Amino acid sequence: MIESNNKIYNCGIYLRLSKEDLGHNDESSSIQSQRMIISGFASHNNLNIVKEYVDDGYSGGNFDRPAFKNMITDINQGIINCVITKDLSRLGREMYKTGNYIEEYFLEHNIRYIAINDSYDSNIGDSMLGLRLGINDLYLRDVSKKVRSSFRIKQEKGEYIGSFPCYGYKKDPNDKHKLIIDPTASKIVKLIYNLYLEGYGVTKICRKLTDEKIAIPIVYKKEPRGLLVTENEGFGIWKNSTVRNILKSQMYIGNMVQHTSEKISYREKRCRHIATNEYIVVENTHDPIISKEDFFIVQKMLKDKSYTPKEKSFARFLFSGMMFCGKCNHTLGVSIRKTKKEQSLYTHCNHYLRKGKLSECTPNRLNYRLLEKDIVEFLNELGTEFIKNYDLKKLVLNSIDVYHKDIKESENKLKEINKKIDKRINIISNLYHDKLEGIISTDVYKRLSDKDVKELEQLKREKENIKKRLNLFTTVKKDKEFIKWQKRVEDFMKLKTPSRRIIKNLIDKIIVYDNGNFKEVKVYFKFKKLRCNNLF
Numbered sequence: 334m335i336e337s338n339n340k341i342y343n344c345g346i347y348l349r350l351s352k353e354d355l356g357h358n359d360e361s362s363s364i365q366s367q368r369m370i371i372s373g374f375a376s377h378n379n380l381n382i383v384k385e386y387v388d389d390g391y392s393g394g395n396f397d398r399p400a401f402k403n404m405i406t407d408i409n410q411g412i413i414n415c416v417i418t419k420d421l422s423r424l425g426r427e428m429y430k431t432g433n434y435i436e437e438y439f440l441e442h443n444i445r446y447i448a449i450n451d452s453y454d455s456n457i458g459d460s461m462l463g464l465r466l467g468i469n470d471l472y473l474r475d476v477s478k479k480v481r482s483s484f485r486i487k488q489e490k491g492e493y494i495g496s497f498p499c500y501g502y503k504k505d506p507n508d509k510h511k512l513i514i515d516p517t518a519s520k521i522v523k524l525i526y527n528l529y530l531e532g533y534g535v536t537k538i539c540r541k542l543t544d545e546k547i548a549i550p551i552v553y554k555k556e557p558r559g560l561l562v563t564e565n566e567g568f569g570i571w572k573n574s575t576v577r578n579i580l581k582s583q584m585y586i587g588n589m590v591q592h593t594s595e596k597i598s599y600r601e602k603r604c605r606h607i608a609t610n611e612y613i614v615v616e617n618t619h620d621p622i623i624s625k626e627d628f629f630i631v632q633k634m635l636k637d638k639s640y641t642p643k644e645k646s647f648a649r650f651l652f653s654g655m656m657f658c659g660k661c662n663h664t665l666g667v668s669i670r671k672t673k674k675e676q677s678l679y680t681h682c683n684h685y686l687r688k689g690k691l692s693e694c695t696p697n698r699l700n701y702r703l704l705e706k707d708i709v710e711f712l713n714e715l716g717t718e719f720i721k722n723y724d725l726k727k728l729v730l731n732s733i734d735v736y737h738k739d740i741k742e743s744e745n746k747l748k749e750i751n752k753k754i755d756k757r758i759n760i761i762s763n764l765y766h767d768k769l770e771g772i773i774s775t776d777v778y779k780r781l782s783d784k785d786v787k788e789l790e791q792l793k794r795e796k797e798n799i800k801k802r803l804n805l806f807t808t809v810k811k812d813k814e815f816i817k818w819q820k821r822v823e824d825f826m827k828l829k830t831p832s833r834r835i836i837k838n839l840i841d842k843i844i845v846y847d848n849g850n851f852k853e854v855k856v857y858f859k860f861k862k863l864r865c866n867n868l869f
Contacts, residue, residue, distance in 0.1 A: 342445055345384040345413035346371045349423045351392045364389055367419045374449050393426035408442055420450040428466045488591040491615035499584045500550040501622050512619040519622045521547055525579055526623050529631055539571040540689045570688050586628045587621035590614050651705055651836055652843055658682040659846030661694040667701050678702050697847045709831055743799050750796050757789045
């Protein structure tokens with residue numbers, strides 16, 4: 334522990350080394366050298382280090398690092414109140430988040446931060462902090478750009494740069510950028526193609542592989558995710574998407590396919606898929622597992638069996654997302670099957686579709702067209718009967734009351750937003766005054782004010798939306814209100830134009846029970862007194 338200005342500090346040191354640093358063979362950046370520098374500094378200044386946190390091989394571009402997270406946990410628990418690093422870049426290279434930790438998080442938690450080589454001490458401050466962090470961020474951006482460029486050149490040469498090769502291949506022990514056939518996994522790839530050529534569907538192939546306890550790719554390759562698999566005695570359950578990807582991949586005819594996804598930003602770990610025509614494909618880079626003749630036959634079969642509806646919308650079916658399996662409580666999907674006459678629609682248990690018999694459920698198939706037709710007819714009858722026995726005029730007048738309450742609520746919300754806007758303007762004005770007086774630096778002012786300016790702009794947008802809504806309210810003539818609400822009530826209750834919005838306002842959920850020879854369907858309404866049980 335050290336004492337400064339009568340305050341006692343419990344010091345923790347943070348050491349980090351990224352893969353890029355390892356590649357540069359920078360001795361001064363090694364974990365051991367960092368430790369020696371900080372230990373020497375601590376000894377010279379009579380500082381007592383109580384804990385050490387080491388992230389070896391982690392980038393400074395994000396803070397998803399195990400030792401850093403442990404340090405934050407210790408800070409929250411009050412174990413340490415001082416953090417020491419060799420320099421600012423060891424804490425992080427990404428400018429905004431690193432700046433937030435130094436100038437916001439550490440200050441809020443009364444943490445003293447020292448970066449030795451940058452001569453930074455949060456107890457003293459540094460007007461050049463923003464510039465230093467900006468330089469580190471530019472370095473990170475430059476490294477990311479160079480790495481991407483290097484990877485792309487290797488990909489265009491047909492060199493494999495991934496961590497785990499695709500299922501059926503393994504890295505050549507003499508050259509990690511080349512692939513050789515995996516004698517064990519390649520047999521499974523051939524089996525999948527042969528079964529499909531024999532007429533097996535993708536779902537049937539998945540069930541066969543799962544039943545025979547053939548390890549799924551991530552388990553076989555011992556990827557980190559595969560170590561967490563416990564289903565099917567640890568062998569995993571084969572998914573349709575896995576088998577379909579194997580059947581579609583040109584990798585199995587000897588073509589190297591890479592650049593199928595890319596990082597959203599050099600600051601982000603998340604990736605996005607890219608268009609197929611942007612893939613980098615280099616032909617004949619490794620030995621094929623499947624002949625080109627069989628591969629193209631399979632592609633034609635896949636194309637002939639595929640069906641892409643005109644509307645790729647989750648909401649294309651009236652009851653999508655509202656139907657559940659009565660046995661396993663998972664959602665029911667709707668499958669489309671083409672026939673010569675028309676498309677047949679039927680429900681299926683999504684849990685059973687994914688896991689088969691291991692789901693301990695049933696397919697739960699039911700003619701969806703009949704289900705939708707019967708429920709809509711029942712709702713029409715219910716709505717018609719409801720209107721006969723209900724004071725429609727009173728209902729409409731109540732609706733108009735609700736309409737006026739909306740106006741009042743909007744007016745009150747507008748007043749609240751105006752107050753928030755005034756408050757945000759005052760904060761920005763005070764920050765600017767502090768900058769002029771030299772109380773805060775220009776960089777700190779910009780970082781703090783940017784956040785308030787964004788909130789101010791958001792509040793102004795909300796204000797404009799409310800004003801537009803109020804203008805719309807005031808333009809509606811009173812003599813048209815009754816007619817408008819009457820029509821809405823009649824359309825709603827009689828379900829003249831059934832839509833998902835109307836259905837979701839009425840129905841909470843639909844549960845389908847598979848009882849072997851017959852199906853039991855229970856419809857639960859959002860109005861507690863309205864319940865409907867039907868048997869199909």
